[in-house]
Structure formats: structure tokens, C-alpha cells
Amino acid sequence: MATAFDEMKGHDGIVRPAYGELSRWLAEVPLDVLNYRRREAELLFRRIGITFAVYGEADAQERLIPFDVIPRIIAGAEWRRLETGLIQRVKALNLFIKDVYGAREILRAGVVPEDLVFRNPAFRPEMSCQRVPHDIYVHIAGIDVVRVDAETFYVLEDNARTPSGVSYMLENREIMIRLFPELFTRHRIAPVENYPEELLATLQSVAPLSAVREPTVVLLTPGVFNSAYYEHSFLADKLGVELVEGRDLFVKNEIVYMRTTQGPRRVDVIYRRIDDDFIDPLTFRPDSVLGLPGLMSAYQAANVTLANAVGTGIADDKAVYSFMPAIVKFYLGEEPVLKNVPTWCCREPEHLAYVLDHLHELVVKEVHGSGGHGMLIGPSSSKVAIEQFRAKLKTAPKNFIAQPTLALSTCPTCVEQGVAPRHIDLRPFVLSGRDKVRIVPGGLTRVALKEGSLVVNSSQGGGTKDTWVLDG
């Protein structure tokens, strides 16, 4: 693995232009002040109640994601290229899902293998031949991007189900403005605070045709015990829509209503933060108490829009991911702007053979895994761990993919010993409405706080940073 590209100092130690002002400021400001501000930020987060839950940890009912006070900066020109690539990718994702549940041209053309779709647990046969309002499936996408050098961004993962983290993007910015007003006068930073505005416009634009002029949008949450509950309530508040649980809704004559103090009120668009499996016990998991019985019937009658649509998990799959460059070319006839990380699908025998031979240098992930669980990072794993993983891989090769261990870029980060480089990634949020695709400049930067660690997931000791896209 090559030495990592530092976003402030590049490979050669010369401060890159976008970081000029920040680097001067970092040289001026005493470490005490940074540490003091860090504690202040933590208090603010605690006070506002921005917490997340880690499942399976008794005392961790409400934990804070560590926040790093040093921002991550992206130059305007870099961002424009990223943006073009993100829009292209999400358009292709939407066309792909529409095709998979519709004409299936891509399968007939042999570009994507059939069994990869039909045998995929995220494939929803219920959605076959089912048109969704305005043919949009992935209204909100979180595309995980990593950077390896000055020029190259890779897409690491497409989150097409219910991507989370946008509340951190917004709150991180608020906290930074409160803590470091002087830094904001020294930079021209593109704002992100209009995200809720854009999200609401997106959701309203995809209301079913039967809806009234001002469609009723709600946000459906699994409830206070969900790890992302804070985000759900935060977004509902910023959107100015009701935050509902399954029990607040009911379906009558294939129309969804919510129970209000003034009686039932019709619901047109549901921004749902509940997985497909739990959304309707009559169609999917019968033991789900989170969902709404009959929701799928209303959905199939085109009386309600679900955002994201049911069955988008198919595009979220890591094996499907490896076909993304081909998918982009197939639907758009364009070369993908954003690169895919070279991926070995262990379902292919020759790929598997290569992976087994190179386990010590590869990252191996579960096809349907998330949150950084169930993965092997070859270079940093013990021999024993590698051998254990080898056995797992051999028993169910099709559940795994492998990628080279990328030298994720680093960014200066405030840690115990002072300011030091730590690996980061980026999750921008892409909104697809009937009228257009919207992206606010920035996203959520996650940082692996442990020295040398490449795992940025909050459930495994990752933190977050504010992400600045410079204007101009």
C-alpha cells in the first residue's frame, strides 16, 4: 500500500492551495484552544441531543459520534467534477432499477448476469412490472467516495436504500460556524443549510398524480430506539413535516391516512427510514411491528409515493456495484466520470482464486454487509484472522467481493497527541426529483480516528468533520 495522499499537504508536503488559509490558521492557533473548542463542540452536541445508538451495547443507548474541529476542504473545481460524476451515477442507478423491475433490457443484453439480480435477497419480485410515480426509485442517494491522489476519486459504495448521516453534515456546519466564526470570514464556503429545502422540493415533486396541489409529506421512522432516530426527528423538523411511526398511520381503501387530533388526514409522500423488510407486515416480514399493514396495496395502487422506492437495495449490492461502469455506459452511453474501485467478485471462480492468493493485500467485504462489519482488511489483519476468513470465504464465495486496499487520503485531525493526519472518506447526498437532480455542495466527511485505521464507520470508532466546498 502506497503512502496516503494528504489533502492538505499532498504527497510532497507542499500545502495545496485550497488549504492555504487553514494551514496558516492552524500554525497560529495554540493546541489548547483547539482542544478547548473540541470539548465545547462535544458539549453542544450533547446538549442538542445529537446522539446515535449502537445496537448490542447496553450502556450505549445514546452515544456521541466524535466530532473533529478541523474541517476537510474541497476546491471548487474538484467539487464540480465530483458533482458531474455523482449526477451521472445516480441517473444510471435510477435507470437500472427501473429496468430491472421493468423491461430487463440490461439482463437480456447480458451486461449484468441475471442470477445476480433474481437471486439477490434485496430483489423484490413484488415490484416487477410495477411503475412508481415518475419512474424515480432512488430519491435520496448517499454515494460513498474516497480519494487516493490529487486527481482520483473512487466510488466505494452506493447507498440506495435509506442512507443516513445528513443531519451530521448540517449540524457539523452549524457547530463550526458557532465555534470558529473567524475561519468563515477567511474562506468563501458554499452553504449546505438549504439541504432540507431541496429535500422537501424533491419529495413534493414526486407526489403521485392523484395528490392535491400541496401534497402531504411525512417522515416514517421505526421509532426512538432506532440508531438514527435523532436524524429522523431532526429532518422532520427542518422539513416541517410530521414524524410518524407505523402506528400513526392506517390504510383504508388503498389510501394512506395519519391519525391527527382533527381526525384522519391523507398522506401522499412517505419519506421512509424503515427497511423494505419491515415496511408492511402483510407483504414482507409478518412479525414487523414497525410498518404499516396494507401500505404496499396503497403503493401498488399508486396512491402514495415511497422515497426511496421499494426494492432499491438491488443497486446497493456490492456485487452489482462491480458492474456500475458498465451500467453507466449501457444507459447513458457515457464514460463514467467517477471511477469504481477494481473489484473481484468471488462468485467468479477465477476471481476467487486470485483473491484467495492475495488475501493479505486485499479488503474483502460481504456483499450485503454494511457499517464496516464482516470485512477483512488484509494488510492489517493477523495470519490467524486471515486464515479464519479464508475458510468463511471458501464456504460461501458468492457472498463476498474483494478490492485492493486503497490508500485513502488523509486530512489533519485533532487527536490526543496533537494534530495528525487521519484517513477520511466522503458521503455526498444526491436528491433525484421529477424536475431535476439536486446536490448541496459538501457531504459528510467521516474520519478514522485511530492512527493508520481505514475504518471510518461511526459504529467502529470513526468520527466526522465539517466538509467545506470552496466557492470559485
Added chain:
Amino acid sequence: MLSRTADNLYWLSRYVERAEYLARILDATQRLSSLPLTYVGTSNEWESALTTAGCANAFFKHYDEADEANVTDFLAFSSANTSSIRSCFELARSNARAVRTALTMEMWDSINGTWLELKRYDKGVTSREEFSRFLRWAQESSLRYDGSAYRTMLRNDAFWFSRLGVYIERADNTARILDVKYHLLLPDNERVGGPLDYFQWAAILRSVSALTAYRWVYRESLKPWLVADLLILRDEMPRSLAACYEVIARDLDNIAGAYGRQGTAQRQARDIRNRLHNSRMDGIFQRGLHEFIGEFITENNRLGAAITEQFLI
């Protein structure tokens, strides 16, 4: 608004109000029980505090003796008691968390802050001084929440439901004190009780923060029937039954106005308010103070049920 949201707001306010009331009872009891026996007689003030708080039965499932240590622990800190001060704040906060979107930033900040500060008392307290500080803190927390709600909420249904919670709970609390102590307030009691009862009357007033108010309203020494009058009929006394029902009836009318619809809850509330408005103390004593209060508690509960039925489910 969602029925569940209204329900959460309503109960959130009730829990905070209840926590404050418990703190006041404990404060008054602590004062009373620290007086020499010649001033207060031999009655067990701690047991009386339990009855006033409405959890005597639950208490004796966990403890044998109603002494200071047991009662303060049960009413203030116990997790086994779902109506302890700690439980009230915890329930309030979990209700708040479920309806974050319906709260203003200030309200959330105050209830979440209270919940965070509550952790300081995880192990209870070790001295009377510390306990007094805790009681003051609990009262201040309630004031802070109530103030932030009052000063920052939009005047719409969310506000009215949250106010209804405060006043239904407050009316219930005032009525409970009267119910437990009614025998001290009967007009013929003055002769029986003599100076002994002064401190009891003062304690009653103190637990509804009305000791100073009494002097301003009547400009007389403490007389039991005036204490009863203050807590039942005086409009200007914010914890009197009459004052609570002024607000309850008005807020229900506000809701009816906004929704363009009247219902059982509105009719019941107006009915209770009018009866309080048209009552006089001598009439109440003639019919029987105890019966009057018992009926009031029942009707107040019935109104609570009607509100739930009409709006909250």
C-alpha cells in the same frame, strides 16, 4: 397534528408538573418533620406525604416503614416508583425525545439539560443539605421547562395540549393535598387544633407555593376555611382549582375554535369551571368538604379521559 404528538406533549407537561409538586411536598414535609413534636403533634408526616403523593400502596410493597430515609428515597429517587421525581423527569424526557419536532429548541434544551443533570443524583443524596439542593433543583427545572414552553411556543394546538397537561395535573395535585388534609381545614377545627395546626396549614400552603400569597390575599392570620377558599375558589391563586379550570376551559375552547368542532371534553370542562365559579365556601362546607373534593378528583380524571378519547388516540 398527530394524535401521538399531542399525547406526548400533554404527558410531558404532566410529568414535569408532577415532579415539581413532589418536590414541594417533600420540602414541606421536611420542614414539618424537623419541628419539635410539641408543634406538630405525633402524626407521621412522612406517611402523610406518601398519601398526598398518591403512592402509599406502591410504597408499602417495597418498604415496611414510612420513615424519612425510605419515603424520600421512594418519592425522589426510586426507579421502582414510576411517579418518583427521577421517574417523572425520565418519562418527561423520553416523551420529549419522541416529539422533538413539536418542541422548541429551548424546551428541548431545558428538559434534556434536566435529564443530563439528573445523572448527578444517580446514587441519591448523602445529607439533608444535599437533599434540599436536589428539591430546589427539581423545582427550578420545572420552572425552566414551563417558562421555556410559555415563552417560546407558537400559540397553536401544540401549546394548548401542553398547557392542558400542566393544568389537569396541577388541579389533581391541589385536590389531592386537600383530600389528605381536609380534616385540618374544617371550620370547627380551629377550636380543636389550636396553635398546633398552624404549622400544618403553613405546610399545605407551602406545598402549593401559596404561603405568601395567602397573606397578600387575606391580610389575616392563617384560618383553615380561608386556606380552603384560597386553594379551591380564588381565581387569582394560580394553583387553585378554579384558576386551573379557567385555563383548562379556555384552552379547550381555543382548540375547538381552531378545529371548528366542539366535543365532550369542552362541555365537561365548561361545566366544572362554571360550578367552581358559582360555588361559595360555606356551601361547600355544608355539603361536606371531603365529598366535594372527592367528586372533583373523579371529574378531573373523567375530563382527562375525555381529552384522551377526543384527541389523543
